[in-house]
Amino acid sequence: MAEYLIFLGCVIPYRLQSYEISARRILEAFDIKLVEMPSFNCCGFPVDPINHELASLLAARNLCLAEDLEMNILTLCNGCFSSLNKTNRMLKEDRGFREKINKTLGEIGMEFKGSIEVKHLVHVLIEDVGIEEIKKAIKKPLRNIQVAQHSGCHLMRPSKYASPGGRGGMEMLKALIRATGAECLEYEDEDECCGNPIIGVNEEIPLQLAREKLEHVRAAGAQALITVCPFCHIMYDLNQSRIERKFGLRLGIPVFHYPQLLGLAMGLQPDELALNELRVKPDGLLKRIMG
Amino acid sequence: MVYSMSQKEEFKIVNRVDPAFKRAVSSMHGAEKLSLCFQCGTCTAGCPISRFNDFYNPRKIARMIQLGLKDRLLSNDALWLCTTCYTCIDNCPQGVEMAYIIRALRNITVEERKVMPAIYRQILSNILKTGYVYAIPELRIKRRIQRGLPTLPKSDSKQIAKLFDAAQVSDILEKAETFDRVD
Numbered sequence: 355m356a357e358y359l360i361f362l363g364c365v366i367p368y369r370l371q372s373y374e375i376s377a378r379r380i381l382e383a384f385d386i387k388l389v390e391m392p393s394f395n396c397c398g399f400p401v402d403p404i405n406h407e408l409a410s411l412l413a414a415r416n417l418c419l420a421e422d423l424e425m426n427i428l429t430l431c432n433g434c435f436s437s438l439n440k441t442n443r444m445l446k447e448d449r450g451f452r453e454k455i456n457k458t459l460g461e462i463g464m465e466f467k468g469s470i471e472v473k474h475l476v477h478v479l480i481e482d483v484g485i486e487e488i489k490k491a492i493k494k495p496l497r498n499i500q501v502a503q504h505s506g507c508h509l510m511r512p513s514k515y516a517s518p519g520g521r522g523g524m525e526m527l528k529a530l531i532r533a534t535g536a537e538c539l540e541y542e543d544e545d546e547c548c549g550n551p552i553i554g555v556n557e558e559i560p561l562q563l564a565r566e567k568l569e570h571v572r573a574a575g576a577q578a579l580i581t582v583c584p585f586c587h588i589m590y591d592l593n594q595s596r597i598e599r600k601f602g603l604r605l606g607i608p609v610f611h612y613p614q615l616l617g618l619a620m621g622l623q624p625d626e627l628a629l630n631e632l633r634v635k636p637d638g639l640l641k642r643i644m645g
Numbered sequence: 646m647v648y649s650m651s652q653k654e655e656f657k658i659v660n661r662v663d664p665a666f667k668r669a670v671s672s673m674h675g676a677e678k679l680s681l682c683f684q685c686g687t688c689t690a691g692c693p694i695s696r697f698n699d700f701y702n703p704r705k706i707a708r709m710i711q712l713g714l715k716d717r718l719l720s721n722d723a724l725w726l727c728t729t730c731y732t733c734i735d736n737c738p739q740g741v742e743m744a745y746i747i748r749a750l751r752n753i754t755v756e757e758r759k760v761m762p763a764i765y766r767q768i769l770s771n772i773l774k775t776g777y778v779y780a781i782p783e784l785r786i787k788r789r790i791q792r793g794l795p796t797l798p799k800s801d802s803k804q805i806a807k808l809f810d811a812a813q814v815s816d817i818l819e820k821a822e823t824f825d826r827v828d
Contacts, residue, residue, distance in 0.1 A: 364778035367789070367797055374794065394798035395776040395805055400768050403725070403751045404761060406674055410813035412772070415808065451674065458811040462804040511731035512742070547693045547730035554764030555725050555827045559697050 356482045357387040358428035358473070359420050360474035361438065365395055365584040366430055369592075372628035373584055376613035377430050377475055379626055383491065384483045388428070393419055397429075399437040400551075403630050407454075413441035414455050417472075418464040426471045428478055432583035433551075439472040440515045475507060475613070476582055480526045488533045493621035495535030496643060502539050502576035503527045504567065504590070506583040507547050507572070530612060531580055534619035541574035543567070550585040564589040565597045568605050577639050578608045580615055587611060608636035618643050666715040673752065675745025682707040688733035688743045694726050701726050703733050703743045710746070719754045722827040725762055727751075755817060762794040763823035770818060773809055776800020 355585040366374050382390060396415065398409035416438060420427050426612070429435040445452045446468040456465055479488065509523025510516055517523050524545060531538040546567060549560030568590060571579050581587045593610035598605055609632065624640060626628065648656070671679040684818065687697050688703040692775060700723040709718050718724070732745035755761050768778050774783070786797055793816050808813045 362797070364781075367779070367785075368779040368781050371789075371792070371794070375792070390795050391798040392699060393801050395800050396772045396778050400765075400778055401772065402729075403727075404755050404769065405766050405812050405814050405817075406748060406752055408808060408814050410674075411808045411812060412805075415804065458808065461811060462807050507728075507730040507732075512734040514734075514742075545732075547727055547728050547732075549693070551728045552694075552726055555762045555825075557826075559694065559726065560728075562697070563693060580702075 356478070357389065357425065358478065359391060359423060359425040360388040361391060361394075361397070361416065361427050361429045363429065363431040363434040363435055363584070365392055365433075365588070366473050369532040370584045370587060370611075372614070372631040373430055373496065373587065373611040376611055376617055376627040380613045380617050380620065381475075381553040383620060383622075384479075384487065385447070385475065385481065386478060387427075389425060391419065392418070392423070397437040398441065399433040402437070404584050407458075408450075410444075411458055413437050414445060415460045415462070415464060415504075417442055417445070418459065418466055418468065420470045421467050424469070425635075426473060428473055428475065430475050430560060431585070432474065433450035433585060435472065435474040436516065440512075442470070442472050443515050444540050449628055473610075474523070474582070476505070476509060476523060476526050476530065485529055485533050485573040488530070488616070492533070492535060492619045494619055494643065494645075496615070496619050497535050499536040499578075499639070499643065500539050500576055501531060501536050501578045501580050501610075502544075502571045502574055503531055503580045504544075504548070504571075504586055506581065506586045507545075509582065510545060510604070527580070527582060527612065533614065534616055536615065536619075539574045539576050541576070547639060548583075548586040548589040550589045553589075560589060561593065561597055561600060564593060565601055565603070568597065568607055569603075571607060572605065576607070577642075578610050578615075578636065580612050582609050582612050594634050606634060608632060608639055610636070658818070659720065661716050662713040663715040664713050666713045667711050667783065670746065670749050670753070672708050673749040675742050676749040678739065678741045678767070679707065679710060680748055681739040682711070682741045683739060684708060685738065685765065687736045687738060688741075691736045693730060693731040693732070694728060698723050698726055703747070707743065707746065708752070710750075718750060719758060722753065722824065724750050725827050752779060755821065756813075759817060759821045761817075761821050763825050766789070766818065766823050769809075771814075773805060773818070774802065776802070776805060
């Protein structure tokens, strides 16, 4: 079937291997072949606030490596998807920008040609595998399980690049969740930001945003929150106990990477999906799913 | 109210007008449509951050650029609060890409004032050294193999250094002052 160059980014190998492990597991099950990057540097996203030219150059170097191998890129992280996809599209569409970037890339013996595409895991599951195939692979439909989704900003916006027509990434994730048999509940401010990109300069605002999100998810009656981005996952899972302490709350909402939810529905075991690495232990929910 | 001499000096600085500033900003990639802003405030209405900080109001920031209030803008750390959720870009009826305009203001601040939040200096120097944003411990990289994961691809620090030089970031990285947090 399809073959992709996997772009892991920095956050996932640094602190969220559970996302990588579960994603590789399900992609393997659907016969999506993954090839590792021959060389790597940051996607450019965290550098953009400091210097947009450098951020574009860092993204473009990765794009050129993929072009050399004539392979499309698959990302697991929304930040990487946004940076690589946006730069790819801008370089393809804007001749002046391309000439400027190519002038510098020439100094390292590279040239952006515009021959590949960048996709996020969610796009690969929808477009290459397809909802029908996913439904066929479900061995343990997650009936009577209600969850909420948080697709994250960069899978939706700017819609010109991320999802022509508006809420593309969010609707895709909802469809993927429903394919497992689980119900995907709607809640207040579904498309609100997790706040993570500014946590390095201000902790109060992101923690407050994450608190509101988790409270809205709880108010809707969801038993878990489903994410597809390491930044968002860190805000809701890793930081959930901090939020509980800071605001004197009890939340206890498990936060799954989508491939973990799908994997369980496909009959994979919790340890194959690194579920034990979640900070908010999903024991109650697991019991219901595993029966 | 009586103001001290130093306060009066400060007022002069923050109210100084640079008529060329709006052109400098709108010449930057993504900020080209600045002059199309007609102050409807849709950007601010959808912004997740504005309600936390009086200064961080995208509509007001657009107007301040148009008016040339460069010093007042660049001396305010609140510019670092944009999360890049891009809601403002999707909502603008005029196609003004406010998040990119905020980025332009941050880029100009770093370049001209040689100052940035400390976290960015750390990120930049890690990328320069290892290609990754974090200094990933060796042990964790080795553990990947035990867990059946492929080894992590390596960076090419010579190439990365050339890109840093070309964008003139190496120089900034050396000279920039840093601050820890924005309240």
